[in-house]
Amino acid sequence: MRVEEWLGSNNQLGVDIWNGKYKFNDESFDEWIDRVSNNNPQLKQMILEKKFLFGGRTLTNYNTGKNASTSNCYSSGYAPDSVVGIMDLAQKMALTYKAQGGQGVSLSKIRPKGSKISGGYESDGIVPFMEIFNTTTASISQGGSRKGALMMSIDAWHKEAETFITIKSEQGKIEKANLSLEIDDEFMDCIKLYYDTGEVKTIHRIFEYVSGSIEYDVTPISLYKKMCQISYDWAEPGIIYTDRFRNYNIMQHDNEYNIVTGNPCGEQPLPKHGACNLGSINLSEYVVNPYTKNASFNFDDFLHGVDVAIRGLDDVIDYGIQYHALEEQKEMARNYRNIGLGVMGLASALVKLGLPYGSDKSLELIDDIGFKMFKQSVLTSSEIASEKGSFPKYSDLVWDSDIIKEHFNSLEIELLKEKGLRNCSLLSIAPSGSIGTMLNISTGCEPFFRISYKRKTVSLHKDEEVYYDVLIKELEEYQTINQTKEIPDYFISSESINWKDRIALQGVLQQHIDTAISSTVNMPNESTVEDVERLYLFAWESGLKGVTIFRDGCKRLGILTTNEESKEDNNQSQVNKIPRGVIIQVDDNVVGKKRTLTTGCGSLHCQAFFDPITGELLETYFSKGSSGGCVNSYTGLSRMISLAARAGVDIYSIVDQLNSSGVCPSYATRSAVKKDTSKGSSCPVAIGNVLLDMYNEMQSEINENFEYNKPNKKDNKPTKNNDISENKVKRPCPQCGDELVFEGHCISCLSCGWSKCE
Numbered sequence: 001m002r003v004e005e006w007l008g009s010n011n012q013l014g015v016d017i018w019n020g021k022y023k024f025n026d027e028s029f030d031e032w033i034d035r036v037s038n039n040n041p042q043l044k045q046m047i048l049e050k051k052f053l054f055g056g057r058t059l060t061n062y063n064t065g066k067n068a069s070t071s072n073c074y075s076s077g078y079a080p081d082s083v084v085g086i087m088d089l090a091q092k093m094a095l096t097y098k099a100q101g102g103q104g105v106s107l108s109k110i111r112p113k114g115s116k117i118s119g120g121y122e123s124d125g126i127v128p129f130m131e132i133f134n135t136t137t138a139s140i141s142q143g144g145s146r147k148g149a150l151m152m153s154i155d156a157w158h159k160e161a162e163t164f165i166t167i168k169s170e171q172g173k174i175e176k177a178n179l180s181l182e183i184d185d186e187f188m189d190c191i192k193l194y195y196d197t198g199e200v201k202t203i204h205r206i207f208e209y210v211s212g213s214i215e216y217d218v219t220p221i222s223l224y225k226k227m228c229q230i231s232y233d234w235a236e237p238g239i240i241y242t243d244r245f246r247n248y249n250i251m252q253h254d255n256e257y258n259i260v261t262g263n264p265c266g267e268q269p270l271p272k273h274g275a276c277n278l279g280s281i282n283l284s285e286y287v288v289n290p291y292t293k294n295a296s297f298n299f300d301d302f303l304h305g306v307d308v309a310i311r312g313l314d315d316v317i318d319y320g321i322q323y324h325a326l327e328e329q330k331e332m333a334r335n336y337r338n339i340g341l342g343v344m345g346l347a348s349a350l351v352k353l354g355l356p357y358g359s360d361k362s363l364e365l366i367d368d369i370g371f372k373m374f375k376q377s378v379l380t381s382s383e384i385a386s387e388k389g390s391f392p393k394y395s396d397l398v399w400d401s402d403i404i405k406e407h408f409n410s411l412e413i414e415l416l417k418e419k420g421l422r423n424c425s426l427l428s429i430a431p432s433g434s435i436g437t438m439l440n441i442s443t444g445c446e447p448f449f450r451i452s453y454k455r456k457t458v459s460l461h462k463d464e465e466v467y468y469d470v471l472i473k474e475l476e477e478y479q480t481i482n483q484t485k486e487i488p489d490y491f492i493s494s495e496s497i498n499w500k501d502r503i504a505l506q507g508v509l510q511q512h513i514d515t516a517i518s519s520t521v522n523m524p525n526e527s528t529v530e531d532v533e534r535l536y537l538f539a540w541e542s543g544l545k546g547v548t549i550f551r552d553g554c555k556r557l558g559i560l561t562t563n564e565e566s567k568e569d570n571n572q573s574q575v576n577k578i579p580r581g582v583i584i585q586v587d588d589n590v591v592g593k594k595r596t597l598t599t600g601c602g603s604l605h606c607q608a609f610f611d612p613i614t615g616e617l618l619e620t621y622f623s624k625g626s627s628g629g630c631v632n633s634y635t636g637l638s639r640m641i642s643l644a645a646r647a648g649v650d651i652y653s654i655v656d657q658l659n660s661s662g663v664c665p666s667y668a669t670r671s672a673v674k675k676d677t678s679k680g681s682s683c684p685v686a687i688g689n690v691l692l693d694m695y696n697e698m699q700s701e702i703n704e705n706f707e708y709n710k711p712n713k714k715d716n717k718p719t720k721n722n723d724i725s726e727n728k729v730k731r732p733c734p735q736c737g738d739e740l741v742f743e744g745h746c747i748s749c750l751s752c753g754w755s756k757c758e
Helices: 003-007 012-022 029-036 041-048 056-061 083-099 129-140 160-171 183-195 220-234 242-247 297-325 327-336 348-352 362-387 396-400 402-407 411-417 433-439 474-483 499-511 529-541 631-646 649-657 665-673 681-703
Strands: 052-054 071-080 102-106 150-155 178-183 203-209 213-217 238-241 259-262 267-271 275-282 339-344 454-457 466-471 520-523 545-551 591-599 602-610 617-624 740-743 748-751 755-757
Touching: 003 012, 003 029, 003 267, 012 029, 012 056, 012 259, 012 433, 012 591, 029 238, 029 466, 041 052, 052 545, 056 275, 056 433, 071 083, 071 259, 071 267, 083 102, 102 259, 129 150, 129 160, 150 160, 150 259, 160 178, 160 220, 160 649, 178 259, 178 681, 183 220, 183 339, 183 529, 203 220, 203 649, 220 529, 220 545, 220 649, 238 242, 238 529, 238 748, 242 259, 275 297, 275 433, 297 339, 297 362, 339 433, 339 520, 348 362, 348 396, 362 402, 362 411, 362 499, 396 402, 396 411, 402 474, 402 617, 433 649, 520 529, 529 545, 591 665, 602 681, 617 681, 631 681, 649 681
Parallel strands: 071 102, 102 150, 150 178, 178 238, 275 339, 520 545
Antiparallel strands: 052 275, 071 275, 203 213, 238 545, 259 267, 454 466, 591 602, 602 617, 740 748, 748 755
């Protein structure tokens, strides 16, 4: 068979991905499928039927003899609180990247900035070490092909959590790592208390390190709101809900197995030096009579597929042990035998069954699939244990875990104990971006990004740009089978799905996944910061282990795109294009807004002027009322803010500097006595708050006038995607110019297969 036959005559993109990423040297397709199936007839048949594929590292490196890992995921645990330890860790990271493994590291044990160290000096905190890890990631390629992939995380109770949250909003800072905030139930209880009752709790914390300790206060709701604002605009940091992330798994009660953080995309909670190889079952291929009233899901065939896939993943461990970069990684692989079987084609399966993504019926089906999938994976792993032995660190404690008890009764558990368990982890839902795109199906558990779109082709027409109206494969199949041009209501894409439905689906699925799920909630541009605040709280209440969002039109688009934007693109800020040292001039064509503040010295009038097209801040003017206040200070502050704005400094960086101004005694006194001051602790802080308020108001007004396939704003219900999108590309692919998609901490192109995990 030729790869073109396997993937289909109209799937040149899939053929290109196979040739560019997974083919080894000059092997034929038949040689490739023998290699990646390990000559296992059942596994080979599943791959031929496109019902299962290993993850990228396994497809690329399995049975090649290359000195490269077959595992996608690694964890470095906690970064040590010493320079020597940090440098040793950086070296181990580099070696892991070289072997083609991505990894995660937690900064939670590094002493905060200002902590006393030997010689009477003070610690510089987390930032210098973040820069070391960032540079290491940027410098070392994975097997000579792509740059390393890293996730850094930190405890929300850490004194430098706010620094961590805001660091990627600074241009050029930590651009080669994904960031996630580690939040425990105590922290989230404080958040829920605030939204339920309005009570603000401040918690006193003590950070202890080898040579001392440092004390400080944390107000969770303040940090939470700050994080939501930054995430709203920069799509980072994501959140790890640590109590669930670290404990809801088969190894829950084993004190030797301590999960710290996860891999770059977040689907693998792992202990230090832990590693995992991945694979995904294609749910869409288990639908019988697709696109008809008689459509159904074939559970018998599916559970057989789970059995074959678990056995195939377990075999990969034995081959891959020798190719881990570090001896510690080899030892962990031998002792625990982690595997991660996931799903792809979930959205494709739902439309074949006629079910809207996130609907009650879709949740019922996914709950059933997840329950049976986990149960079968445990049964298979236990059967392999009876044949080959349990993982060396196995103990009967695994059967006491919450997830086991939720899926097996006591009699079943007693029978399983007699056989043991082959693997300490079993299920993991990765983004499956490349393999899903190669098969031309929806990726991971994500909804469709678009139902219909414009595709630009240049090479076929002698450098002339030609656009085609394109429908997703599933819609074309539906229309062909049913001899119609209609688009049913259940063909919906990410921007048309209510975020609550999106989170609810992931929550149902997470109940049955012993590791985690990598998935990004795409939010429409008109979403508010308050929506983000509610989303993160709802995600925690829904039992998610973590969550990442991406708001369409956010500031991060400026760093995700690498080509020059069109000068006619009215949705891009001209300030982002200003060369260093250039101050733009402002004419009279601006939009002004005004706020009146009450400060410690009296009233203060704030005027801000914005670009009418982009909504960016350009100039400010501050004037005091009839009483108090220093006119010259206001004038100087106004001029410097205006200068920074016209030099291209974004408003969040400006407001961040204003927020660092501290507390004014006059402001604090009036706040305590008259209780009528504007939000803030001093004039600069209050000014920063209203500037951000006016800026957000300006952006909302612009977005209302900028139409691009919005969901129904009145009821936020799913809308039909009946029309081919005429929109300009807002985040073009550097390879083909088509739209980039942000999923699971990575960006990828559905048109040419280009991808990048930051």
